Amino acid sequence: xxxxxxxxxxxxxxxxxxxxxxxxxxxxxxxxxxxxxxxxxxxxxxxxxxxxxxxxxxxxxxxxxxxxxxxxxxxxxxxxxxxxxxxxxxxxxxxxxxxxxxxxxxxxxxxxxxxxxxxxxxxxxxxxxxxxxxxxxxxxxxxxxxxxxxxxxxxxxxxxxxxxxxxxxxxxxxxxxxxxxxxxxxxxxxxxxxxxxxxxxxxxxxxxxxxxxxxxxxxxxxxxxxxxxxxxxxxxxxxxxxxxxxxxxxxxxxxxxxxxxxxxxxxxxxxxxxxxxxxxxxxxxxxxxxxxxxxxxxxxxxxxxxxxxx
Amino acid sequence: xxxxxxxxxxxxxxxxxxxxxxxxxxxxxxxxxxxxxxxxxxxxxxxxxxxxxxxxxxxxxxxxxxxxxxxxxxxxxxxxxxxxxxxxxxxxxxxxxxxxxxxxxxxxxxxxxxxxxxxxxxxxxxxxxxxxxxxxxxxxxxxxxxxxxxxxxxxxxxxxxxxxxxxxxxxxxxxxxxxxxxxxxxxxxxxxxxxxxxxxxxxxxxxxxxxxxxxxxxxxxxxxxxxxxxxxxxxxxxxxxxxxxxxxxxxxxxxxxxxxxxxxxxxxxxxxxxxxxxxxxxxxxxxxxxxxxxxxxxxxxxxxxxxxxxxxxxxxxxxxxxxxxxxxxxxxxxxxxxxxxxx
Numbered sequence: 001x002x003x004x005x006x007x008x009x010x011x012x013x014x015x016x017x018x019x020x021x022x023x024x025x026x027x028x029x030x031x032x033x034x035x036x037x038x039x040x041x042x043x044x045x046x047x048x049x050x051x052x053x054x055x056x057x058x059x060x061x062x063x064x065x066x067x068x069x070x071x072x073x074x075x076x077x078x079x080x081x082x083x084x085x086x087x088x089x090x091x092x093x094x095x096x097x098x099x100x101x102x103x104x105x106x107x108x109x110x111x112x113x114x115x116x117x118x119x120x121x122x123x124x125x126x127x128x129x130x131x132x133x134x135x136x137x138x139x140x141x142x143x144x145x146x147x148x149x150x151x152x153x154x155x156x157x158x159x160x161x162x163x164x165x166x167x168x169x170x171x172x173x174x175x176x177x178x179x180x181x182x183x184x185x186x187x188x189x190x191x192x193x194x195x196x197x198x199x200x201x202x203x204x205x206x207x208x209x210x211x212x213x214x215x216x217x218x219x220x221x222x223x224x225x226x227x228x229x230x231x232x233x234x235x236x237x238x239x240x241x242x243x244x245x246x247x248x249x250x251x252x253x254x255x256x257x258x259x260x261x262x263x264x265x266x267x268x269x270x271x272x273x274x275x276x277x278x279x280x281x282x283x284x285x286x287x288x289x290x291x292x293x294x295x296x297x298x299x300x301x302x303x304x305x306x307x308x309x310x
Numbered sequence: 311x312x313x314x315x316x317x318x319x320x321x322x323x324x325x326x327x328x329x330x331x332x333x334x335x336x337x338x339x340x341x342x343x344x345x346x347x348x349x350x351x352x353x354x355x356x357x358x359x360x361x362x363x364x365x366x367x368x369x370x371x372x373x374x375x376x377x378x379x380x381x382x383x384x385x386x387x388x389x390x391x392x393x394x395x396x397x398x399x400x401x402x403x404x405x406x407x408x409x410x411x412x413x414x415x416x417x418x419x420x421x422x423x424x425x426x427x428x429x430x431x432x433x434x435x436x437x438x439x440x441x442x443x444x445x446x447x448x449x450x451x452x453x454x455x456x457x458x459x460x461x462x463x464x465x466x467x468x469x470x471x472x473x474x475x476x477x478x479x480x481x482x483x484x485x486x487x488x489x490x491x492x493x494x495x496x497x498x499x500x501x502x503x504x505x506x507x508x509x510x511x512x513x514x515x516x517x518x519x520x521x522x523x524x525x526x527x528x529x530x531x532x533x534x535x536x537x538x539x540x541x542x543x544x545x546x547x548x549x550x551x552x553x554x555x556x557x558x559x560x561x562x563x564x565x566x567x568x569x570x571x572x573x574x575x576x577x578x579x580x581x582x583x584x585x586x587x588x589x590x591x592x593x594x595x596x597x598x599x600x601x602x603x604x605x606x607x608x609x610x611x612x613x614x615x616x617x618x619x620x621x622x623x624x625x626x627x628x629x630x631x632x633x634x635x636x637x638x639x640x641x642x643x644x645x646x647x648x649x650x651x652x653x
Contacts, residue, residue, distance in 0.1 A: 009539075012535060016531050016535060020527070020528075110398070114364070118366055119368065120366060120367065120552045122559060122576055122577070125560075127560075217530065218527055218530045219556045219559075219560070220526070220552055222552065225527075227525040227526070258528065262518055262531060263535055263539070265519065267539070273491060273517075274491075274519075277521030278521075
């Protein structure tokens with residue numbers, strides 16, 4: 001039982017946690033852009049599946065991992081455009097259209113997989129790269145600096161997203177479109193264009209989230225590969241209070257508890273497996289209840305912009 | 311307003327008529343069956359199967375589908391045996407609807423390939439007394455004359471894999487990954503643990519359950535966790551094991567033991583052996599029985615002894631001769647009954 005506090009186990013838990021947080025970071029940060037501009041996109045999981053399939057399919061056929069990443073970005077963009085047309089131009093109810101997009105992505109990715117690949121196959125995904133010098137630091141190096149390139153990308157995205165949202169005019173416009181679109185409009189911001197761009201950016205990141213599963217972490221595709229991760233990613237946006245660093249905290253908390261429960265089982269700690277499996281979800285709900293700050297929610301989230309109405 | 315209501319009612323009535331339409335001819339079709347059985351040889355035999363996961367899952371569903379295809383080829387192709395399937399039926403109400411549909415379309419045998427479909431079969435089977443229903447994995451036929459139940463003694467192959475793993479592990483640590491502690495996922499692993507203990511009770515077998523049949527990412531991480539804790543041999547059951555095999559493959563030196571389906575193609579250098587479910591003999595017997603008028607009432611258990619379970623050594627892995635011999639001895643022991651494995 002004291003084994004659980006040994007260095008091997010703690011390093012193991014944290015290394016796993018970093019890996020497990022990767023798809024959530026991509027998807028949640030993407031969703032943050034979309035929501036800050038005023039569009040609730042519940043289709044993240046469907047976009048992830050399409051991105052995962054596209055990346056997997058391209059890598060399977062070309063063995064070129066970066067081409068796979070590109071494919072995921074393009075497919076994400078297309079899915080984002082679809083969501084934008086429905087929810088921004090046609091002003092459909094966002095929650096419903098997002099769920100529709102999810103089901104579309106789930107169905108289409110399964111169908112394409114069945115028709116083009118058929119059976120379960122694995123690919124050679126991105127291999128871990130040890131960062132020179134930093135990777136040699138005992139313990140820290142092992143936990144943080146010995147991962148594949150998509151893991152690094154996900155974590156670098158956090159400060160990058162913060163910088164875009166807080167320090168650039170574009171970030172200001174995004175937030176204005178979501179807070180007070182009428183005021184933004186009167187100041188010459190093209191609200192719908194900003195929303196299009198934010199939703200598409202979010203969807204491209206969701207595509208990357210999918211690719212991080214199919215060509216970096218799991219290295220295969222199967223029907224419903226994401227198993228609902230996209231929805232947890234949406235929850236993490238609320239959890240993180242629409243701030244990249246909040247999302248980072250939420251994603252790491254969730255992934256650390258997931259990794260912890262796996263180690264608890266591996267070490268044979270005597271609790272029922274069902275309880276262990278429940279842990280991450282329980283903890284997330286509890287943390288959500290205590291940390292949730294609704295004041296930060298974009299005021300016009302879920303409200304289509306109509307010029308002349310306010 | 312009243313006009314609208316009338317229109318709505320008319321529409322509902324039309325819809326209802328349209329829906330009951332296909333069901334109505336199904337009733338007369340049933341009595342017509344005896345005539346069909348007389349000209350057995352000429353008539354095409356029809357089997358439909360409803361499955362929870364995809365037919366290409368490299369595990370449970372695929373084992374049934376490849377068996378059906380093999381039987382079809384043996385019987386003379388599509389002209390002699392028509393096969394239809396519905397896959398991805400994780401939701402039981404959808405599966406129940408599919409089972410009923412196939413039955414009303416006059417399929418001779420409808421297979422409900424999932425233990426979660428039991429209550430649906432129990433409810434539907436009495437409505438179609440001329441159709442054979444088969445479901446598994448379970449042993450309960452509900453006392454109905456047209457229901458077969460089938461199951462696999464997964465613990466037998468688990469035991470053999472356990473013996474092999476115990477002889478091959480160097481770190482004396484073996485990891486097991488599974489979705490939920492039920493059904494043949496559990497019995498396989500129970501057998502595996504007994505097999506390991508029979509060789510060396512000091513080997514540490516640790517188990518993780520992810521709580522989900524579909525969360526491949528977590529299953530992969532579970533396997534990586536085992537590897538990080540020092541395990542050098544892994545096994546697991548159910549559909550999402552492919553993720554674990556991926557993790558083993560990435561590591562490059564961890565051995566894998568498969569079940570349900572020959573999984574060697576997923577990691578040709580690392581898969582030592584797989585327990586293959588072979589449903590062919592069972593399907594052939596059900597067809598034979600159906601044609602002679604016996605529609606159900608029995609249970610089938612896949613065993614090593616009756617050929618329903620087979621241990622397939624991966625030719626791509628060079629298994630030491632003495633280890634293979636120990637595996638074969640275990641197989642023979644289970645067949646002859648000198649080794650008993652508790653499910």
